[in-house]
Amino acid sequence: MKQLQKNELIAEIINLEAILNLPKGTEHFVSDLHGEFEAFDHILRNGSGSIKEKVHSIFGKILSEEDINSLCFLIYYPKEKINLLKQQETLTSGFWYRTIHQLITLVRFCSCKYTRSKVRKALPEKYAYILEELIYPYDEEADKQEYYEQIIEKIIDLNEAEFFVSALCHLTQRLIVDHLHVIGDIYDRGPHPDKIIDKLIDYHSVDIQFGNHDIIWLGAFCGSKACLANVLRICARYGNLELLENAYGISLSSLRRFSRKHYTHNLAFAPKKNPYSTLSKQEQIDSMLIQQAAAIIQQKLEGQVILRRPDFNMTDRLLLDKLTKHTVTVKQKTYPLINACFQTVDPKQPYALTSEEEELFEDLLQQMQQSERLEKHMTFLMEKGSLYLNYNQNLLIHGCIPLTENGDFQSVSFRGKSYSGKKLLDYFDRCITSAFTNRSSCIEELTDIIWYLWCGEGSSLFGKTAMKTFERYFIDVPELHVEKKNPYYLLREQEQVCRNMLKEFGANPDTGCIINGHTPIKVRKGETPVKANSKMLVIDGGFSKSYQKITGIGGYTLIYNSYGMHLAAHKPFSNKETAIVNGDDIVSSRQIVDRKIDRIKVKDTTIGEKISTDSRLMQNILKEQAKTQTSRS
Template sequence: MKKSKTNEMISEIINLEAILNLPKGTEHFVSDLHGEFEAFDHILRNGSGSIRDKVMTIFAKKLSQTEINELCFLIYYPEEKIALLQKKQSLSEEWWFNKIEYLITLVRFSSSKYTRSKVRKALPETYAYILEELIYQYDETTNKKAYYAQIIEKIIDLGQAERFVTDLAYLIQRFVIDHLHVIGDIYDRGPHPEKIMDKLKEYHSLDIQLGNHDIIWLGAFSGSKACLANVIRICSRYGNLNILEEAYGIDLSKLREFSQKKYQHNLHFKPKRNPYRNLSTKELVDSMKIQQAIAVIQEKLEAQIILRRPEFQMEHRLCLDKINNLNTIVLQGVSYPLINECFQTVDWAAPFQLTEEETEIMNDLLSAFQQSKKLKDHMTFLMENGSLYLTYNQNLLIHGCVPLNKDGSFKKLTFNGQSYDGKALIDFFEKNLRISFASPEITDDFSTDMIWYLWCGDGSSLFGKHAMKTFERYFLEDKETHLEIKNPYYELRNEPEICNAILKEFGLPAEGSHIINGHTPIKLVNGESPIKSSGKMLVIDGGFSKSYQEVTGIGGYTLLYNSFGMQLAAHKPFSGKQEAILTNSDISTTRQVVDRQVKRLKVKDTNIGQTLASDAQYLHQELRKNNMNEVETTVFRVEK
C-alpha cells in the first residue's frame, strides 16, 4: 500500500513539473459588449483573428485565399456554413475527406500546448477514442497511413461527417483560446445581453470584471428599486423594452398603463434611434411615455437614498425640491429654465415621495425581476464568476478606475465611521454587493443602497465621475450643466509612476505588469490611443455597441496575451452574421504588439503555474516523509 502511494506521488510530481514547462495558454480580453451579441459571438468564434492566423500558418502555400476564407468560416459557423453549401450542391465524399483532414491538422496544431489529459477532457464523448487516435497520429506516411484514412472514410460512409466536422470546428475554437476575460458592461444599449450571458455560461474558462451597467442589473435583482428604475429607464431610452419583456419575461403592463394615463407626447423622451430594428409607432409611444414615468420615479427613489445615507455626501444631487413654479430650478445658486417638464406625479409638499400607484408599480416590478428564472440564472452566474477587479498573471483587470485625488493619492471615503481607499475601498464595495445579493428580500439596507452608489457615486470605482447628470440632461437646456467631471484617475493613468503605485497597491510588480481597463470609449477618430503610460495601461473599450461607433471610429478592441506577449486588436464594425457567412467576410482586424516577451512564457510563469508548483513542492515533502518512514521501518526490523 505504501509503495503504491509512493508511486502515485512520483507520477504526479513528474506530471506537474512537466506541465510547468508547457507554453502559456492564450488569454482573450473583451470589454463593454453592451448587448452586441453578433459581433461578440463572431470575435469569440474567431479568437480575435487567432484562428485565421493558424489557418494561414499551415495552409498559406496549399490553399487559395478563397479556400482559406471558406475553411475559416467552416470553423467559425460549422452548422450554418455546411447548410449553406449543401443548398448550392451536394457535398462530395472528397470534399468531406479533405475538410476533415484539414480540421484534424488544425486541432492537432492548436492543442499542441496542452497536456494529452486536458485535450482528452475536451473531446466530445461520442468520438473521443477516434479523435484521440487521429490527433496523436505519429506515423502519417507508412505503417498507419491506410489506418487513418480508413477511419475518415468510415466516418463519411456512416453518415457522420457533418457531425464530425462540426465537433472538430468547435474543438479548434476551444483550443485556440485557453481563458476569456470580460472586463465589464455586458448589459444595456445593445439588443441581446441575454444571449451574451447564455454564450458565456457555455464557455470553458472565463472570469468577469463587473461594469457599471452590470451593477445596476445586479442591484435591481438584489432589491434596489433605484437601480431597477435605472434599468427600465435605459431600456426605454434605447428602445430595448423587449429585452425586459421577451428575454426575461418582465411584465410591464402596469407601468405602461400608468404612463399612458399620466404622461403625454414629449419628443425629448423619444427613444434613441435603434440601429438594430425599426420600432413600431406603438413601441415609440410606449417607450416615450414609460421613460417619462420611470425617470420621475427614479429621481424620487434616488433622493430617498441620498437622504437616508448622508455618508454618501450626495445632497447636491437633490433636484426636485429646488424647482420653482414648475418652470425654473435653482442649482448651486443659479436659476435655470426647465424644459420637457413631466412632473405631474410630484407632490411639491413632499417631492421625493412616490404616489401610491408608483409604489405599487415598483413593488410589482421588483417582484417580477426577482421571480424571473432566467434573470436569476444570469445574475447568479455573474456573481459566481464576477468581481470588481482581478489580479491575473501579473495584470490588474478592472472595468472603471481606482479613485484618486488630483495629487495621485488614493481617494479616501468614510462609511459607517470607517475610512477606505485604494484596494480596501473596492474590497469594501464588493463585500456589500455580495451581502445585498445574498438577501434580495431586504430592499433599503446599507449594502443595497451601496450598489446604487457604485452606479453613480462620486467615489465609485465603476462610475468614476463627480456626478451623474441624468436630471440635467432631461430637463435643462444649458449644456454646461450636463458636464460630468471625470475622476483624476483618467488623466493620471497616463503617468507610469501612477500606474506603478496602483499596481503596487494590488500586490503586483511594476516590471511586466499592466492595468487593463474598459468603461471609457477610446476616441480613435480623435487620435486617442488605447495604449497609455508607456504600455502599462491598456483601455480596450473601443465601441462594440453601435451606439458608440461614431464616437470611437471602430467596432471594438480586444486583447490577446499568449506565450509570446500581448497584442491589441482593433476591429472594424461587424456587417452581421448572415452576410458574413454568405460572403465569408471576416471582421477586418488590425493587430498591434503591446508587449513582446524576450523569453517565451510558460505555465510556470502564470497564476495556475504557481498553484501547480506549490502542489509539486507539497508532494516532494510528502515523498521525503514516506521515504524516511520506510528507512526507519527497515532499521527497526534489522535491529529486531
C-alpha cells in the same frame, strides 16, 4: 487534497512539474459588450483573429486567400457554412476528405501546448476515440498510415462527415483560447445581453469584472428600487423593453397603464433609433412614456437614498425640492426647465412615491427577483464576477481606481470608516456579495452601496464627480451636462502612476499592465488604447453600435498568448448572415503590444503558482512518508 499513495504522489508530481514547462494558454480579453451578441459571438468564434492567424501559418503557402477565408468561416459557423455549401452543391467526397485532413492538421497545431489529458476532456464524446487516434498519430508515416486513411474514408462513406467536420470546427474554437476575460458592461443599450450570458455560461473558462451597467442589474435583482428605476429608464431609452418582457418574463403592462395615465407626448424622451428592429408607433409612444415615468421615479428613489445616506456626500443631486412650476435652482442659480414632466411630484414631499408608484415598483421588484432566467444570469455573474482581478500579474478593472489630482489613492468614507485603493474595492466587493447573499431580505444599507457604485463620486465603476441625468433631461445649459472625470483618467497616461496602482493590487509593476474598459477610445480623433509605455491598455473601442460613430471602429479585443500581447481592432459587424455569405470577417488590424523574448510558460502564470504550490505540498508529503518509513525500519 485527498490522501495519495507513494506511487500516485510520484506520478502526480511528475505530471505537475511537466505542466509548468508547457507554454501558457491563450487569454482573450473583451470589454463593454453592451448586449451586442452577434458581434461578441463572432469574436468568440474567431478568437479575435487567432484562428485565421493559425490557418495562415499552416496553409498560407498552399491555399489561396479565398480558400483560407472559406475554411475559417467553416470553422466559425460550421452548421451555417455547410448549409450554404449544400445550396451551392459543392459538398463532394473530395471536399470532405480534403477538409477533414485540413482540420485535423489545424487541431494538432492548436492542441500541441496542452496536455493530452486536457485535450481529451475537450473532445466531443461521440467522436472522442476517433479524434484522439487522429490527433496523435506518432507513427503515421509507418505502419498505421492506411489505418488513419481508412478512418477518414469510412467517416465519409457512412455520411458522418458533416457531423465530424462540425465537431472538429467546435474543437478548434475550444482549443484556440484557454481562458476568457470579460472586462465589464455586458448589459444595456444592445438587445441581447441575455444571450451573451447564456454563451458565457457554456464557455469552458471565463471570469468577469463588473461594469457599471452590470451593477445596476445586480442591484435591482438584490432589491434596490433606485437601481431598478435606472434599468427601466435605460431599456426604454434604447427601445429595448422587450429584453425585460421576452427575455426575463417581466410583465410591464401595469407600468404601461401607469405611464399612459400620467404622462404625455414629450419628444425629449423618445427612444433612440433601434438598429436591430423597428418599433411600432405604439411601442415608440410607450417607450417615451415609460422613460418619463422611470426618470421621475428614479429621481425620487435616488433622493431617498441620498437623504438616508449622508455619508455619500451627494446632497447636491437633490433637485426635486428645488423645483418651481417653470424653474429649478442648481447651486444657487436658477434655470428655466425644459421637457418638464413633474406631474407626480408633490412639492411638499418631492421624494415620496405616490401610492400608485409604490405599488407598481413593489410588483416590478418582485417580478425581477422571481424571474428564473434572471436569477440564473445574476447567479452566474456573482460566481464569475468581481470588481477587479489580478491575473498573470495584470490588473483587470472595468472603470477606475479613484485617485486624487496628485496621484494618491482617493479616500472614501462610509459609516465613519475610510477606504482607499485596494481596500476600497475590497469593501465594495464585500457589500455586493453580502447584498446578493441576503437578497431575500434586501438589506438597504448594502443595496444603497450598489446604487452608489452606479453613480457615486468615490465609485470605481462610475469615475466621475456626479451623474447629470436630471440636467441632461431638463436644463438646456450644456456646461451643466458635463460630468467631470476622476483624475485617474488623466493620470493613467503616466507610467509611474500605473506602476503604483499595479503594486497596490499585488501585480508585478515590471511585467504586468492594467487592462481597462469603460471609456470608448476615440480612434478617429487620434486617441490610442495603449498608454503609459504599455502599462495601461484601454480596450473599449465601441462594441455598442451607439458608440461607433464616436470611436470610428467596432471594438477592441486583446489576445495574450505565450509570445506576448496583441491588440485587435475590429470593424463594425453587420450581421451573421451577411458575414457568412460574403466571408466578411471583422478583425481589421492587430498590433503587437508586448513581444516576449522568452516564451511564457505555465510556471509564469497565476495557474502556475497554484500548480507549484500543489507540487511542493505533495513533495513534502512524500518526504514525510519517507521519514516515517525510515523510522519504522
